[in-house]
Amino acid sequence: MKKKQSIASDHRRGWSISRRGFLASAGTGAVAMAVSGRIFASPMGNKETAEMAPDVLSKITLHVNGHPHDLLVEPRWTLLHVLRETLGLTGTKEGCGRGECGACTVLINDIPRYACLTLAVEAEGAAVTTVEGLLDGETLGPVQSAFVEEDAFQCGYCTPGQIMSVEGLLRKNPDPSMDEIRMAVSGNLCRCGAYSHIFKAAASAAKNRRK
Numbered sequence: 001m002k003k004k005q006s007i008a009s010d011h012r013r014g015w016s017i018s019r020r021g022f023l024a025s026a027g028t029g030a031v032a033m034a035v036s037g038r039i040f041a042s043p044m045g046n047k048e049t050a051e052m053a054p055d056v057l058s059k060i061t062l063h064v065n066g067h068p069h070d071l072l073v074e075p076r077w078t079l080l081h082v083l084r085e086t087l088g089l090t091g092t093k094e095g096c097g098r099g100e101c102g103a104c105t106v107l108i109n110d111i112p113r114y115a116c117l118t119l120a121v122e123a124e125g126a127a128v129t130t131v132e133g134l135l136d137g138e139t140l141g142p143v144q145s146a147f148v149e150e151d152a153f154q155c156g157y158c159t160p161g162q163i164m165s166v167e168g169l170l171r172k173n174p175d176p177s178m179d180e181i182r183m184a185v186s187g188n189l190c191r192c193g194a195y196s197h198i199f200k201a202a203a204s205a206a207k208n209r210r211k
């Protein structure tokens, strides 16, 4: 709460970037530059910098993992940026940042969506679920457990996105065929090539959920 208030008040003063956001941007090559005393990190991961008047910020309420969050956001900020950099939900990963890899997959009203292609303002009023929202306290959810049991990852970078695509499938279709499983994760790339284990994990999770 304190963090949110701090971010909001910084925005009202007309400039903002957290120390963490700056370091993250610098580390990924995204550029944050001072322009007339105002600094913005580009959520799109490009080299764009811009000055933005405080009155351009939008006040929204995002419902994430069952909790409402009152936020001030730039209209151009992606849901991925807000989840990771404002709310600290870093389970959702940024891979390509442009709708090609699926690492950023979250559920919006139970439907898998790329958070990098969704503006935060678009998600207002919807139920957003991230990989953190599948936990029951410290206990893994059925899909998460199945990925561990079936050894369905190597580096793990694509895993949260894969898990959310499978979760979205099983919420709609509790007893999918293998073709349906393959189709459901076809928008999630795994450069480690763990696909056969991912398919097995999805089938196993479906079975466990039906029990």
Ligand code: FES
Pocket: 093, 094, 095, 096, 097, 098, 099, 100, 101, 102, 103, 104, 105, 114, 115, 116, 117
């Ligand atoms: S980061 Fe969103 S699809 Fe690659």
Ligand code: FES
Pocket: 152, 153, 154, 155, 156, 157, 158, 159, 189, 190, 191, 192, 193, 194
């Ligand atoms: S486990 Fe490494 S990219 Fe999928």
